[in-house]
Amino acid sequence: MTTAVIRFPGTNNEYDVISVLKAIPDGDPYLVKSRDGAKALKDADSIVIPGGFSYGDYLRAGAVASVGDIMDGIRELASGGKPVLGICNGFQILTEAGLLPGVLLANESAHFICRWVYLKVSSGTTTFTKGLEDAVLRIPIAHAEGNYYCSAEELDVLKSNGRVVFRYCDSEGEASIGANPNGSIENIAGIVNEKGNVLGMMPHPERASRSILGSTDGLMILENFVRASKER
């Protein structure tokens, strides 16, 4: 099995993700440049869209990337139930492409924000968080547009189906207003699609993947992702 790590012009986290996936047994990542098109995905069992500033984030974060030809291939794999993970700019691209509901607005502070945050994992089991139910994770964020927003109906659907996977919280696991770094609705930091095989998250699990970096909490998410890729 192989994981396609997508690089749009301006993506800059692709090697970070690749190096973590390489360290996971069966991770088996390979780099796909967006201009190689959908055909470059024919051998992929799963996909990561890493962070960065695709197309310089001109227009709106993720907007240009979301209409590229490569997206057809990603859409096809997603509808076939294969795991797709969008991190940060990848999450923005997935919402722009309609693979996940809602939008990521500019941070409430109107500034880019980079810092360590705590995340409360949902109680329900998802493909990506097996064994992490209800856990409090410590992972960094780095984004200017991470303020998740969706309509009240969409939010209802997300919540009632256990699709809100991560919420910003304090060190005790409380999803308080003070723990919300960007103004996102109900402290949402990551969601999955209806089928549960597409995850978008603003925090960077690859940046919390070795103890020397201060946390290995993100590694567990990526290990789950690899395991899910193998099962499909």
Place this chain on the structure above:
Amino acid sequence: MLTNEELTYAKTHLGRDLTQTELNMLDVLWSEHCSYKSSKRWFHLFKTESKNVYLGIGEGAGLVDIGNGYLVGVAMESHNHPSQIDPYNGAATGVGGIIRDVISQGCKAVGLMNCLRFGSPAKPKNAYLLEQVVRGISDYGNSVGIPTIGGEIEFDDSYEENCLVNVVCIGVIKPEYVVRSSASTPGHHLVMFGSTTGRDGIAGVSFASESFSDEEEENRSAVQIGDPLAKKVVIDALTDLVHEKLLDGLQDFGGGGATSAAGELAKKGGTGVEVHVDQFPLREPDMRAHEIIISESQERMLAVVAPENLERVIEILEKNETPYGVIGKVTSDGHYTVLEKGEVKARLPIDLLVDGFPEPERDVGPLPTRSPGMAWFKEPDDYVKVILDLLGSLNICDRSWVYQQYDQHVQTKTVVDIGENAGVLEFPMGKLLAFKSDCNSGYCLLDPFHGTANSAAEALRNIVAIGAHPIFIADCLNFGNPERPESYAQFVDAIRGLGQFSHDFDIPVIGGNVSLYNEALVDGVVRRINPTPQIMLAGMIKNDGMPVRRNLITPWANLSLTGETHPELNGTEFQRVVLGDIKGLPPRYRPQEELKAMKAMLQAHSQGLIRSCNNVGRGGIAISLMKMVLNSPYGFKLDLEEAPGSARSFAERLFSESGARYIAEVSETSQPEFMSIMEEAGVRVCEVGLVVQDHLADFGRFQVPLDEAEEWFRSGLRKHME
């Protein structure tokens, strides 16, 4: 602009008049920014050689061997004038320029730092400049995917007309891939790539080499505009070119544009160059030779390519979809020749153009004498209030409003991010390097020699506190107009101070930059910046050690103060808070004490005896301890009555900024060993207290309420920015 003397000199040298293109070329290359004509004569005072220095001052970046077949590269530069005029683009292109310097040696860029100076953010104009500068750095650095891992910021009224934006880029490379900034083989091609050439940044260096007048607006076209996406493409293309070893020389287009880039290559290679301006990819169609040759449009690189590699180089550039042009050739005639449609527009000897300027006379004036007296000092009635004022003061308070806008973790090699004593990056083979920049411009104003040496010592203490051995220095020297004797005297004394430090500690200076003319005429009065010799120090953590942070982590561990505390309150933050100003003779630079303390602390670190550590800097022992407790779940109880040194009063002990001092958290079992190391080294040491389970700050005579302290610290800068 060229002086009359320079113009006459050039004409006499050539025996003819200059063309428009030649005038422009000499104007930019003989500017202070490119020529270092007022500063170069003093660089011999620096220690520059050392067995680990692979490439010293003089090219894009200095390179230092860190063992196991890797070099670390560092470049440091100012982008002050552009940032004052157009803070967003000025700061962004400052970052872009420093990255180019490092990648032009073939390095992979792995870290950024920035050192900023502004007037008080209580004034909207300064807050605006800060906001825009930080946004410029953040948008650019974050987009290109290089983590920002350190830097610092200081506020002083003297920066109101001249904010400072100094930037550092750190890189890594294996020696076999190093590309030099020289063109040594006639017949090789000159290939430029990365971006097109436009009218932005025309003669930016000449504008940076003059003081501001009241007509700042006119200079806006001298500020370049950055394009981080294009830079990312340049980095990707360059990675391929370097990896395949296709380049025989490389230079970025920085200050002075093509004139400087090709001129420097020829100078270092002992050759000449022939440049055809019609081959430049342009973004504006009607540009002329004299504009093209000095344009400072961003994101451009100039490569020297052997004929047999040209095809492959072009193939790679086309694959990366980056604009390029084969703009000329290396020649053997020792001249820089510019051709437009086959017609010679300029033909200047390289030796004249690159550093053949007539060295200008500069006078070193007298510096004002400062008094060591402290007649102004009065023991405060309320120590808690002073500590809260210090925590909230602009040069001590929390800077997270600034640094949280920088991506500190991309590339996943950041071991210690911003907010600690130094940033720490992981290098290949598991090597950990610490980076710290510092400059106390208040000290430097009061005493440029001691202030500069002490600023370097402060950076050193930060590196040592975290457990790293110093390995090299880079600097960026920001001063006023060198044509004014009193300003030039500050500059010369500061260089002497840094030179002295580099020899005292045997640390080589491997790179740097000089920015002069940081002053303005306001209503006929000269407003000059404080002397700001910005110093960047790098250190290495040896023997698989881990960085030691400053948060208290072990209840019931001892807190030891090493070094002597003297009644040195002139020039300190304490003085600034109680008097609203600084005056007198600032804390002395004491190399012997500093050296002893460094060696002893590093030994204790290497034996793993220190749990957490902070150096004593701005705000003295009081602030050093407060910074250890603010982000810790624990607290401390102190007894400062026995602190060694000549300080007598309680306030002197709390707030003195004497150097060579550290506070170390040492567990009870390690304490005897720690004490004996200090004793053997001849370092005075004193147990000043204990770490306690509760989150409190008990100074013996009083307690500081921590919730209030946190609020003062947190809001000091934020209250002006939100």
